[in-house]
Amino acid sequence: MLFKYLYDPSLSQASYLIGCQATGEAVVVDPLRDVDQYMALAEREGLRIVAVTETHIHADYCSGARELALRTSAQLYLSGCGEAEWRYGFAQGDHAVEMSDGHVITIGNVRLTAMHTPGHTPEHLSFSVTDGAASEHAMGLLTGDFLFVGDVGRPDLLEIAAHQTGTMDSSARTLYQSLQRLAALPDYLQVWPGHGAGSACGRALGAVPQTTLGYERLVNWALQPQTEDEFVAEVLRGQPEPPAYFAVMKQVNRDGPTLLGGLPEIPHRSGFEAQQWLERLGLVVDARPADEFALAHMRGSLNIPGSRTFASWFGAIIDYGTDVWLLASTEEQGVHLVRELMSIGFDRIVGVSVADDALIGVDTEIVAQRSPVSLAGALGREGLLVVDVRNRSEWDIGHLPGALHIPLGELPHRLGELPADGTIVTMCASGGRSAIAASLLLMAGASSVENLTDGVQGWTSAGFALTTDDTPVVLAPPDRRAARDAAAPTEIPPFLDRRMNRER
Numbered sequence: 001m002l003f004k005y006l007y008d009p010s011l012s013q014a015s016y017l018i019g020c021q022a023t024g025e026a027v028v029v030d031p032l033r034d035v036d037q038y039m040a041l042a043e044r045e046g047l048r049i050v051a052v053t054e055t056h057i058h059a060d061y062c063s064g065a066r067e068l069a070l071r072t073s074a075q076l077y078l079s080g081c082g083e084a085e086w087r088y089g090f091a092q093g094d095h096a097v098e099m100s101d102g103h104v105i106t107i108g109n110v111r112l113t114a115m116h117t118p119g120h121t122p123e124h125l126s127f128s129v130t131d132g133a134a135s136e137h138a139m140g141l142l143t144g145d146f147l148f149v150g151d152v153g154r155p156d157l158l159e160i161a162a163h164q165t166g167t168m169d170s171s172a173r174t175l176y177q178s179l180q181r182l183a184a185l186p187d188y189l190q191v192w193p194g195h196g197a198g199s200a201c202g203r204a205l206g207a208v209p210q211t212t213l214g215y216e217r218l219v220n221w222a223l224q225p226q227t228e229d230e231f232v233a234e235v236l237r238g239q240p241e242p243p244a245y246f247a248v249m250k251q252v253n254r255d256g257p258t259l260l261g262g263l264p265e266i267p268h269r270s271g272f273e274a275q276q277w278l279e280r281l282g283l284v285v286d287a288r289p290a291d292e293f294a295l296a297h298m299r300g301s302l303n304i305p306g307s308r309t310f311a312s313w314f315g316a317i318i319d320y321g322t323d324v325w326l327l328a329s330t331e332e333q334g335v336h337l338v339r340e341l342m343s344i345g346f347d348r349i350v351g352v353s354v355a356d357d358a359l360i361g362v363d364t365e366i367v368a369q370r371s372p373v374s375l376a377g378a379l380g381r382e383g384l385l386v387v388d389v390r391n392r393s394e395w396d397i398g399h400l401p402g403a404l405h406i407p408l409g410e411l412p413h414r415l416g417e418l419p420a421d422g423t424i425v426t427m428c429a430s431g432g433r434s435a436i437a438a439s440l441l442l443m444a445g446a447s448s449v450e451n452l453t454d455g456v457q458g459w460t461s462a463g464f465a466l467t468t469d470d471t472p473v474v475l476a477p478p479d480r481r482a483a484r485d486a487a488a489p490t491e492i493p494p495f496l497d498r499r500m501n502r503e504r
Contacts, residue, residue: 001131012199019047020108027051031064053077055144056124059246062345082122090256109133117146119175120153140190149206152222161246172232187214245315271357286327290435294367303439311340316409327355370450372462383422389437398466427452
């Protein structure tokens with residue numbers, strides 16, 4: 001048996017190619033939308049992909065299962081479990097085999113046996129993997145988003161991301177029951193999860209790529225002796241806010257991702273064309289590092305640095321009906337970022353330019369930076385508001401006195417809560433998310449915006465304290481707040497209401 005682990009760090013997502021070298025056949029589990037990587041790997045190993053499957057309907061990335069099955073003429077295997085509303089809508093049209101508990105996918109001497117493990121999602125399957133050429137005993141489990149290294153898949157996404165009201169508690173109880181099935185399995189089984197550290201599909205995932213069931217019984221909180229009620233309370237506590245695009249991905253993957261037939265063409269354009277696009281109020285996303293953007297950028301552009309979290313923050317902030325022009329540090333980075341966006345199902349990139357070219361001959365603006373010492377001396381002054389864009393769990397641990405909490409993913413839709421004038425200082429844990437927030441507020445026409453350098457880390461390192469006080473922030477007198485609210489749309493994108501009606 002050949003076993004290959006493929007990992008995408010931008011999504012913290014793992015997929016697997018498993019082959020029988022005796023017959024030259026292979027199956028791919030949980031593929032990304034960029035399916036060329038699996039086809040190239042199979043070719044290098046002298047294998048032919050004959051089966052494609054996935055553990056569940058994903059929320060955090062655009063599935064490549066349908067695309068890979070089409071491109072390789074492989075048989076597509078999909079879960080047939082769960083409620084009708086969350087079954088695969090394209091399964092019959094694509095002639096997929098719909099699996100239930102105990103279904104076996106046979107690839108030469110290799111067997112993948114489906115185990116229905118609902119809780120994270122109703123249709124979720126795990127797969128035990130057996131190398132029949134070596135033994136009739138299973139070697140390990142492909143657990144998808146059911147069991148992670150040190151954690152389990154969160155059971156609240158249907159309610160939070162897919163807006164299925166009242167499913168959170170029942171899903172948590174279902175997850176508890178699914179975990180009880182593991183008691184009959186041996187300690188030696190390897191566990192190959194679908195995600196690693198950084199994924200929003202769990203609370204505290206481990207960074208190592210695999211584990212064993214026996215080790216998880218020792219260290220994983222979810223496998224310790226506890227009542228169902230205790231488990232439910234703990235698994236729902238402190239889960240991170242899922243990015244807004246999770247709801248889109250859930251529906252896209254249920255109904256069937258658009259088939260591409262290959263990698264997208266990269267629309268390289270001149271810097272002058274990027275300037276024209278911005279002048280017509282088109283959305284320009286500048287993917288340079290935050291410090292470069294802060295020093296000089298095109299007025300009205302949005303900064304989402306092209307780091308490991310680029311696709312996640314892009315999907316969290318920008319609605320899927322928006323055409324976008326990318327500014328990259330290099331053409332090569334532009335190609336990479338377009339492919340990253342493809343992985344979350346975003347295909348509306350109309351132009352890619354090199355940022356240095358786009359900045360030639362235009363008036364640029366800066367993002368002002370505020371040091372912790374300077375901010376400490378200014379806290380409480382009239383006309384200065386600190387906006388903390390971290391997640392709720394981070395805020396609850398401690399925040400600056402008098403700050404207003406708006407998680408970054410919610411900020412585009414909550415601009416009406418902010419004062420029309422004065423200075424807004426954005427902050428987060430270390431300065432990364434707050435840099436995105438500052439650029440968003442400038443784009444929306446805020447009169448004065450600053451970014452707190454190094455965020456909470458810089459604040460505490462400078463010797464200043466945090467508070468857990470949740471006293472509501474009084475932003476402005478009621479008459480001015482009412483006027484601001486009347487002028488601002490309740491759902492401000494697309495995109496940013498054409499730059500806040502040209503900054504009103």
